[in-house]
Amino acid sequence: MIAVAVDPAPIDIGAEYAAIAVGGAGGIATFAGLVRADDGVEALTLEHYPGATEAALVALAEAAVARWDLTAARITHRVGRMVPGETVVFVATAARHRAAALEACAFLIDRLKTEAPFWKKETLAGTERWVEPRGSDDVAAARWNDAL
Amino acid sequence: MIAVAVDPAPIDIGAEYAAIAVGGAGGIATFAGLVRADDGVEALTLEHYPGATEAALVALAEAAVARWDLTAARITHRVGRMVPGETVVFVATAARHRAAALEACAFLIDRLKTEAPFWKKETLAGTERWVEPRGSDDVAAARWNDAL
Amino acid sequence: MATEILYFAWVREKIGTGAETLDLPAGLTSVGDLVAWLAGRSPGHAEAFADPARLRAAVDQTFVPLDAPLGRPREVAIFPPVTGG
Amino acid sequence: MATEILYFAWVREKIGTGAETLDLPAGLTSVGDLVAWLAGRSPGHAEAFADPARLRAAVDQTFVPLDAPLGRPREVAIFPPVTGG
Numbered sequence: 001m002i003a004v005a006v007d008p009a010p011i012d013i014g015a016e017y018a019a020i021a022v023g024g025a026g027g028i029a030t031f032a033g034l035v036r037a038d039d040g041v042e043a044l045t046l047e048h049y050p051g052a053t054e055a056a057l058v059a060l061a062e063a064a065v066a067r068w069d070l071t072a073a074r075i076t077h078r079v080g081r082m083v084p085g086e087t088v089v090f091v092a093t094a095a096r097h098r099a100a101a102l103e104a105c106a107f108l109i110d111r112l113k114t115e116a117p118f119w120k121k122e123t124l125a126g127t128e129r130w131v132e133p134r135g136s137d138d139v140a141a142a143r144w145n146d147a148l
Numbered sequence: 149m150i151a152v153a154v155d156p157a158p159i160d161i162g163a164e165y166a167a168i169a170v171g172g173a174g175g176i177a178t179f180a181g182l183v184r185a186d187d188g189v190e191a192l193t194l195e196h197y198p199g200a201t202e203a204a205l206v207a208l209a210e211a212a213v214a215r216w217d218l219t220a221a222r223i224t225h226r227v228g229r230m231v232p233g234e235t236v237v238f239v240a241t242a243a244r245h246r247a248a249a250l251e252a253c254a255f256l257i258d259r260l261k262t263e264a265p266f267w268k269k270e271t272l273a274g275t276e277r278w279v280e281p282r283g284s285d286d287v288a289a290a291r292w293n294d295a296l
Numbered sequence: 297m298a299t300e301i302l303y304f305a306w307v308r309e310k311i312g313t314g315a316e317t318l319d320l321p322a323g324l325t326s327v328g329d330l331v332a333w334l335a336g337r338s339p340g341h342a343e344a345f346a347d348p349a350r351l352r353a354a355v356d357q358t359f360v361p362l363d364a365p366l367g368r369p370r371e372v373a374i375f376p377p378v379t380g381g
Numbered sequence: 382m383a384t385e386i387l388y389f390a391w392v393r394e395k396i397g398t399g400a401e402t403l404d405l406p407a408g409l410t411s412v413g414d415l416v417a418w419l420a421g422r423s424p425g426h427a428e429a430f431a432d433p434a435r436l437r438a439a440v441d442q443t444f445v446p447l448d449a450p451l452g453r454p455r456e457v458a459i460f461p462p463v464t465g466g
Contacts, residue, residue, distance in 0.1 A: 030178045098179065
C-alpha cells in the first residue's frame, strides 16, 4: 500500500503507474517533477541522506494514508545526475474517491520539498551551484498544517 | 497545448503521459478515474453528446489555461462499455511550477463531472441502472467559482 | 424550419429513439414549453418528461436552463443531469 | 563512544569529506554546541559552519533544530536546508 524508492536509475512512469493502479481505486492522482532548463541549466545533480531519506518518505506516505482514505501511496525520487526533461520525483496516490487522491498527492509533494533530505546542485555554463531553498516551498508545505 | 479526446478505445496512459511531458514543464499533474466494482458493478457504459462533448472539454481546458500558467492540458474520456479497473477519464496538466499543475488538474476533473455531457449506466447482476448525479460533485465543481 | 431534437441516457431509452426531426409549432417560447409539447407525442415522451426538475437541455449545443428562451434553434437536446468523469 | 558525523551538499564540499568519526568532548549540550566545536577543526569546517542560520541537523536521523539537546548520539548529520522534489 505504501512504497517509497530512492534510485539513481531513470524513473519508469509506466511501471510506477501500473503499481499504483491496483486495489479497487476509483481515482489515481500523480505528480511528476521534471528538470527544467531554466537559465541555461544543463544538468541537475541530486544528493540525499541514505537511510534518513527513505524513513522521511515512508513517514510522509504514512501521514497521507492516516489523513486521507487512500488505497495506495507511492513516492519515487531519483538521485544522481539528470538533464532537463528528466523526471526528478514521481508521487502517486490512489483512493476510492478523487478528492482524497488529489489532496494527498498535493500534500506529499509539498511536504517532500521541505521534509525529505535531498539537495540539488545545478550545472550551467560549466559551473555548479547549489539550489537555494524557496520560501514559497515553506508556504506550500505549511498550508497542510491548518487542518491537522 | 490543449488536446481533448472522446474515444471508445482503452486509454493508453503511457501515450497520454508522453504527450503531456513536453515543452519545458517543471511539473506534471494527472488524474485518472477508474471503474470501481462497488456493489458488484460488472460494467459501466458511458454515453455522450457527440460534438457538444468535445466542445465542452475544449472550453474546460481553455478555462484552465486562462486561469493558470500551464504549458499543456489534456483531457481524454472513454465512452462505451468498460469493466472495473479500466480507466474512464484521464486528465493531465503541465506547468512550469507545481501549484499551477496540481490546481488545474483538480479543476478540470471537478468541472468535467458537472459540465461535460456524459452519462454513466451501471450493469450489475445482469440488470442496468443509470447513475444518479451526486451533490458532492456540484460542491466540488462550485469551489472553483470563488476566485474567478 | 425543422429542428433536430436529441435525447440521451434514460430520456433516450424511455422515448425509444435518440433523435427526431420535427417542425415546431408556433408559440413555444421557452425550452420548457418545447418539453411540455414533446411530452404529448407518446406515452414514452410523457414518461421521460414527467419530472422537468430531472431534465437538462442544450440549445444548439449550448447548455441552458429549461426557462431559457427557445428562439429558432437548429438542434435541441434533452437529457438527465450529467454523470461523467 | 564515537559518534559518526555526516555532512551533505555544500557543507560536505566545504569540509572536504562526507563523514568523520569523532569522540565528542564532554560539555557539548546542544547540537549548536557540537557545530561550534566542529567549526574549530579546520578552515573548511569554519567556513561551512560560519552562518548557523543556514544549517540544519539530524540526530540519529531525526531532524532537530540546532538548539535541540545533543544527548549521546550515534550519528549526527549537518547540512543545508533541503531542496528536493
